Structure formats: structure tokens, C-alpha cells
Amino acid sequence: xxxxxxxxxxxxxxxxxxxxxxxxxxxxxxxxxxxxxxxxxxxxxxxxxxxxxxxxxxxxxxxxxxxxxxxxxxxxxxxxxxxxxxxxxxxxxxxxxxxxxxxxxx
Amino acid sequence: xxxxxxxxxxxxxxxxxxxxxxxxxxxxxxxxxxxxxxxxxxxxxxxxxxxxxxxxxxxxxxxxxxxxxxxxxxxxxxxxxxxxxxxxxxxxxxxxxxxxxxxxxxxxxxxxxxxxxxxxxxxxxxxxxxxxxxxxxxxxxxxxxxxxxxxxxxxxxxxxxxxxxxxxxxxxxxxxxxxxxxxxxxxxxxxxxxxxxxxxxxxxxx
Numbered sequence: 226x227x228x229x230x231x232x233x234x235x236x237x238x239x240x241x242x243x244x245x246x247x248x249x250x251x252x253x254x255x256x257x258x259x260x261x262x263x264x265x266x267x268x269x270x271x272x273x274x275x276x277x278x279x280x281x282x283x284x285x286x287x288x289x290x291x292x293x294x295x296x297x298x299x300x301x302x303x304x305x306x307x308x309x310x311x312x313x314x315x316x317x318x319x320x321x322x323x324x325x326x327x328x329x330x331x
Numbered sequence: 332x333x334x335x336x337x338x339x340x341x342x343x344x345x346x347x348x349x350x351x352x353x354x355x356x357x358x359x360x361x362x363x364x365x366x367x368x369x370x371x372x373x374x375x376x377x378x379x380x381x382x383x384x385x386x387x388x389x390x391x392x393x394x395x396x397x398x399x400x401x402x403x404x405x406x407x408x409x410x411x412x413x414x415x416x417x418x419x420x421x422x423x424x425x426x427x428x429x430x431x432x433x434x435x436x437x438x439x440x441x442x443x444x445x446x447x448x449x450x451x452x453x454x455x456x457x458x459x460x461x462x463x464x465x466x467x468x469x470x471x472x473x474x475x476x477x478x479x480x481x482x483x484x485x486x487x488x489x490x491x492x493x494x495x496x497x498x499x500x501x502x503x504x505x506x507x508x509x510x511x512x513x514x515x516x517x518x519x520x521x522x523x524x525x526x527x528x529x530x531x532x533x534x535x536x537x
Contacts (some may be wrong), residue, residue: 241463303419318480
């Protein structure tokens with residue numbers, strides 16, 4: 226089965242994704258991002274790259290799809306301030322499964 | 332809790348059969364949970380180190396890309412990258428990991444990463460694009476692994492709930508009910524014998 230790759234995020238970062246042939250969806254506001262994300266999922270893109278700053282605000286939508294085979298949403302760091310959203314979402318899933326934080330340092 | 336079942340021999344046999352199946356299922360599910368857990372733990376460290384290295388590398392690529400952009404100006408940059416010749420698509424296959432279906436991505440690439448003439452562009456741009464081109468591969472690997480972790484985590488949670496329901500609810504209930512039925516049956520048998528003896532006595536005394 227073939228699938229397409231999409232990238233969603235700030236305009237500056239999207240430029241580099243376009244160069245490698247990924248379908249890009251530059252966004253400025255969160256509302257815009259939410260609409261575009263829903264559209265991307267509807268159009269059956271298999272892999273979605275998304276910047277942290279946007280992802281943290283669209284948490285509820287991302288969680289809906291995290292336990293489905295497709296699409297796979299990958300959080301990439303953005304240009305702005307860093308937040309550890311990607312690690313956190315994994316950590317939450319693991320805590321729910323194992324009952325302990327096995328990702329903690331050690 | 333004793334199940335709401337008639338205390339008959341037939342029900343007793345049925346319950347005993349159910350108990351056997353429940354115990355077998357419990358053992359199998361427990362093994363499944365342990366194996367899933369092992370798989371998850373082995374992949375977690377991999378994902379963690381991959382993610383950290385990717386974030387670092389992405390940061391450095393973005394930096395050099397931004398430098399190139401500053402050097403060339405945003406409009407020029409956009410113009411050069413307006414029509415990329417490279418197309419990328421991914422074929423998804425499913426792998427069966429302990430009955431959890433996880434995706435496996437293989438990338439199919441066409442065209443060249445450099446879609447512009449060298450005349451108006453800076454060398455920094457070429458370098459960052461070529462780096463990013465290689466970088467995509469590890470991003471895909473990360474996508475695959477993170478998805479696997481999430482799917483495994485979900486499956487473990489489900490299996491754990493099943494194991495617990497069997498262990499702490501169904502099996503004790505069945506055992507208790509079986510015990511109470513056995514007791515009741517032996518009680519009726521006893522009272523029957525006593526009654527017969529009593530009648531025999533009455534008949535004799537006449």
C-alpha cells in the first residue's frame with residue numbers, strides 16, 4: 226500500500242520539506258492548523274510531520290489517532306521555544322501500559 | 332460472589348468446564364502480556380536515543396537552512412524551491428508483532444534534490460538540503476518506531492485488563508460457585524439418606 230507524506234507547521238520550516246517532495250501545509254494560526262490537520266487526515270496521508278508548537282495545542286486530535294495504524298503523526302522540533310511534547314506523549318502511553326515511568330532517566 | 336445459577340449437577344459440570352477454559356486463557360494472556368512488555372522495553376530505549384539524535388540533527392539542519400535563507404533573501408529562496416523535482420512516497424507494509432499490526436515504511440524517491448541552478452543560490456542551501464535528504468530516512472524510522480511503541484502500549488493495556496479481570500473476578504467467582512454447588516448437592520444427598528433411614532425405622536416399628 227502506498228501512502229503520501231505531509232508536513233504541517235510554520236512557513237519557514239515548511240520550505241525545506243517542500244524541497245524533498247513532501248506535501249506541505251504552512252499555517253499561521255491554530256484554528257487554521259486544526260482545519261488543515263483534519264483535511265490532511267481525511268485525504269489519507271500516511272505520515273504527518275508536525276512542529277511541536279502546533280502539536281501541543283492540537284493534543285486532543287493527535288491522541289485520537291495515536292492508536293490507529295495510520296496516520297502516523299511525527300512531532301518535529303520547531304524554530305521557537307522547545308517543549309518536550311513528543312517525549313511526553315510517548316511517556317504517557319507507556320505509563321498507561323506499564324504502570325510505571327520506564328522512560329525516566331536511568 | 333456466587334453466580335446466580337441453579338445448584339444442579341449439570342450446572343456443576345458446565346462450570347467446571349468453564350473454569351478450566353478460564354484458567355487456560357488466563358495463562359495464555361499472561362504470557363502474551365509478558366512478551367509484549369519485553370518487546371516494548373526493548374524498543375523504548377531505541378526510540379528515545381533516536382529521537383534525541385534526530386532533534387539535535389534537525390536543529391542543526393534548520394540553522395544552516397535559515398542561514399542560507401538569510402544570505403539569499405526569502406523571496407529568492409522561495410522562488411528557487413518553488414518547483415521541486417524530487418517526489419517522495421512511502422509504501423506501508425504491516426508487520427505482525429504478537430498479533431499487533433505495526434507499520435513498516437519503505438521510502439520511494441524520484442528525482443534530484445537540487446531543483447535549481449547554482450547561479451543565484453548559496454552553497455549553504457545545497458549543503459542543508461543534501462543533509463536533509465538523508466535525514467528524512469531517519470525521520471521515517473522514527474515514525475515507524477514511535478507508532479510501534481504506541482500500538483504496543485495500547486495492546487499491553489488491553490491485555491493487562493483482561494488478565495486482571497480473569498484473575499481477580501471470573502476465576503474466583505467460578506471457584507466459589509463450584510464450591511457452593513458441591514456443598515448444596517452433598518447436603519441434599521445427606522438429607523435424602525437420613526429421610527430414607529427414618530422411613531425404614533417407621534416401617535419396622537409397625
